[in-house]
Amino acid sequence: MTDNPLQDIAQWRGRPGPSGIPSICTAHPMAIEAAMRCTLPTELPLLIEATCNQVNQDGGYTGMTPEDFRVFVEKIATRIGFPADRLILGGDHLGPNPWKDQPADQAMEKAEVMIRAYAAAGFTKLHLDCSMGCAGEAVALDDTETAARAARLAAAAEDARPEGGLPPVYIIGTEVPIPGGAMEEIEGLELTSPDAALTTYEVHREAFTQAGLQEAFSRVIGLVVQPGVEFGNHNVIGYDPDAAQDLSNALPRMAGLVYEAHSTDYQTREALAALVADGFAILKVGPGLTFVLREALYGLDAIAEELFPGARAHRLRDVMEASMQAAPKNWDRYYHGSDAERALQRHFSYSDRIRYYWPDPAARDAVAELFDLLGDRDLPETLIGQYLGALYADVRAGRLAPRANDLALAAVERLTQDYIFACGGA
Template identity: 80%
Template structure:
């Protein structure tokens, strides 16, 4: 049986090579391709994760089961030339969250089916998240109940994983940030206390033992904590190493474990590097990737209007607006204020809830139409400077072809490079 490359992640910073790993949390094919292109020249494996809302036994908002998602990623790898042996698939926030409106016994039964599907499909990095209450329960559960449910899901995963395959590693933790970022502007954060982090680890150790999952607990490699990073619709809270010093120090009491940092989107390269140095070795990024991709697509959309005015019935921006208004469920309760403010947030919020709509037929057609219109066209440098200014220096230097698809991929690669650099420093 091949060892899981993440099993020893706590030892990485004590030997030559990478000290951490980015966790690419997206189901967008162009974002995944860009991450592959960025990672390929490095010594890093590529960790791609799907959340319980994106991918589950019912299809999630992508329409994919875990087995479907695996095929989807492997097809992108084949086109890109990325070696499958360097690919790690993970499941994020695996627990009852998609069904938390149901009674706990029903929601947990569905969560068990889900994690079995992830494990059976060969996902080898599993984040157990049972921190949320179900129907009739408090919004957040206490550590003991959360840990007991996590151990129950670990047992289901252990039963379902392919025999002779790579044994999965697990990530635990009860101080889990909101998936996709906060829902409004944030002014400050309360970091996880060192005592709370240690208590969470210890209570999970006992819960796994009570469930007969001692072997699975030896493969717990990560603990989700709040290191003081988050983003809202309009602002970002940056990492402060001094504030996290005591939290970082408690890792010495949890051998074999690193911290997993959620919501690292929009952190600077310097902040990401400091996070890895301080033991937050798994850096999760999701909305940030599709945010910069949306920026690039909207820039290309504006260039297309300059070059081919009136050629399309409506622009990409107009098409995505229509798709979002037709199905407001993924943004309506997250964006507040006057209609003009909500319209601004639909397209430009850091939480990037537009990412839920790219798989929709209307948005997909509009993107395909945009690329078809610009296919084979060398875009003028002056328009790239105007609408895709961050990519202009690379185009001007001759390092980046002035073509639509290359520019869109480069926008995501530029962001992913910050994560690769932070983990390989």
């Protein structure tokens, strides 16, 4: 049986080539295509992850099951010529979170069905997250119960994985905000202590052993910790290597493991590289990808209005506002302040909860109309400088075609390149 390409990620730092890997956490087809285009010329495989709320047996907020998501990604790969054997699919926060308002036994049964679906669909990187309490339980469970439930889900995944398929690798731990990110401005963070990280590791090892899953535990490759990075609606907490040094120094005491860093969106290229150098070898990015894509789409929206005033019944931004107002559940409880402040957050928050609305039919139609209107024509450099300034230099230098589709993809590629550079894949 061929080993999972991530099985030995803890040894990558000691050999030539990449020393970490970006984790692309998005279901937006343009963001996925951009990540594929960036990764293709590198030595890295491409890790694409879906969350429990985004993709599950009930469809999640994307309407996709794990099998649907796999087919969706593979179709994009086929279209642009990205090799299927370089794709790694992952599942994030797999546990009872989507059903935590139900009693634990019911929620865990549904979590088992979900992780079986992920494993059966060929997802080979699985984050086990059973830390949240269900109906009638504390908000956060203790390490022992969390680990016991994680082992239960690992057993389900092992049972459901396809015969002859790659054995999955597992991620444990969950010292991050709930799926979807923080809900407010972040003033400070408490880093995971080395003792807490070691305890999480040992308690999970014991739980797997008691469940007869020693071999599966040998495929635990990562531990989710809080290294001191996060973003809220308005601000970003940057990585401080000095503050994380004790946590980094504890990693060699967990043989074969790396740290997985969540919420690395909006970190600088230098901060991302420092994270990888300190052992945070898996860098997860999600809202940041669709944030820069939204910037590009809104810039193109403005360019279209300059070139073809009144040609559309509604501008893209107006369509997105109407979609969010018609279905406020994905932003209403996350955004605070006056009506004007909440209006600003709907479109420009770092949390990027507008990403939930791109799959809406009205949004898809508006984006399609925008690209149809702009077509394959070369857009004026002066308008690119005005509304897509970050891409202007590449257009002027001839490195980037001044066309709508190329510009939108390039916005995501620029961000993805920061992650590839940080992981040593450039």
